[in-house]
Amino acid sequence: MQQWLSNVFRLGLKELSSLRADPALIILIFYVFTLAVYSVATGAKLEVANASVAYVDYDRSALTGRILGAILPPTFNAPEPIAANQVDSMMDSGRYVFVLSFPPSFEADVLAGRQPQIQLNVDATAMAQAGNGAVFLQQIISEEVAKFVSGDDSTTAMPINLVVTPKFNPNLNSVWFSSVMQIINNITILSVLLTGAALIREREHGTIEHLLVMPVSPSEIMVAKIWANGLAIIIAAVLSLWLVVQTLLGVPVAGSIPLFVTGSVLYLVSVTGLGILLATFTTSMPQFGLLALPVLVIMNLLSGSITPMESMPVWLQNIMQASPSTHFVAFAQAILYRGAGLETVWVDLVVMVGLSALFFLVSLKRFRLTMASSR
Incomplete structure (x- = not known):
């Protein structure tokens, strides 16, 4: 041995x-x-960072401006305006990952209690960025519309208080x-x-x-x-x-x-x-x-x-x-x-x-x- x-x-x-x-x-x-x-x-990186966003705004109202102003770096790049006939070509070329389209009379319909539709086109080639980014944009739009309708910029009170505590990686x-x-x-x-x-x-x-x-x-x-x-x-x-x-x-x-x-x-x-x-x-x-x-x-x-x-x-x-x-x-x-x-x-x-x-x-x-x- x-x-x-x-x-x-x-x-x-x-x-x-x-x-x-x-x-x-x-x-x-x-x-x-x-x-x-x-x-x-x-x-x-797995998280959404510097995602490109474009928008088509048929309404040009204070509400659409408020929503676009809430889409901020470093998660998203500043939204860029494009024409409606450019949406397909821009997404085909990979220029933008997300394209928002606001319909005419969007703000008026919201204030009247109707439910207007916002179209969100997503380039899902990169699935993680597309999925997470779409969720972030939905949250931004929902929060800004709720604040606009209530006339209160403070956080809307929820019936429950959900406390999220990421373990082992606090900042994800x-x-x-x-x-x-x-x-x-x-x-x-x-x-x-x-x-x-x-x-x-x-x-x-x-x-x-x-x-x-x-x-x-x-x-x-x-x-x-x-x-x-x-x-x-x-x-x-x-x-x-x-x-x-x-x-x-x-x-x-x-x-x-x-x-x-x-x-x-x-x-x-x-x-x-x-x-x-x-x-x-x-x-x-x-x-x-x-x-x-x-x-x-x-x-x-x-x-x-x-x-x-x-x-x-x-x-x-x-x-x-x-x-x-x-x-x-x-x-x-x-x-x-x-x-x-x-x-x-x-x-x-x-x-x-x-x-x-x-x-x-x-x-x-x-x-x-x-x-x-x-x-």
Whole structure:
């Protein structure tokens, strides 16, 4: 056992040396955990921001002016007037996301107690912005009409007092969500890519033959690649969480970083094993990239890191329970967002241990067959 651990340690040092000598991979790790996290967090926003609004005003009354004056930045850009015959062409070209159309005698009909119709055309290409923006505009119009009819600019009293308390993200800031999720997804991507690339690099450089004649076992080679590449990823992820997410973006981390690192280590055993498994079916980096791409897309898109698991079909939720990324995302969200402790996330930890053992054994069996066929 002592000799096995010694071999694993020395082979791991060799892996770290090979990684250090590969500037492309160093640049990739740096980019993925710094610039990529920052650009995605600040650029890919989920809330409505600077949405373009146009209007066709047949009434030109004080009420329509009041409604248009309430549509304000930063949620919306200042509304721009257009002619009725320009609505279709402007929306076809993507110039405006929302177009309001006020009918003639709109104010008079409101004051007379009739129910005139306001047409709101929405470009639903971007569904989240379209849906949320339409709700915001409806609220603005309803509030301004109610204030105009009552002649009182104060908030209209409701029969109930609804108190909304957003937990874990008081300002509903998408940066808080996307920045952390980007790190979690990048851990998955790099774990597969780095370990797979390490094995393929051995073949391309001809060093796999050196390993075959050395007194080392496939398990020692595989575990060495896992701990060496996993260590680089864990260090990069923790630094990114501290320097980029907490310091640069100002996103608070609610839970225990050591507990997060512990779960990440368990998760890395499975995804790094997956990377080696995929690499055994390929002979070059282009082949490995083509094989890994659909696997990574499914693991990230259906893990719950982008859309909630509850919004997926039940059968798909059940299938994704076999993916370690699903449990890692739930584990990471509970700790980093909600400050959960071990008593809350232990189930996900146990499942990740089981899946990691399964992925490792399957990958080791395939790796042994590959090594045996290369002798």
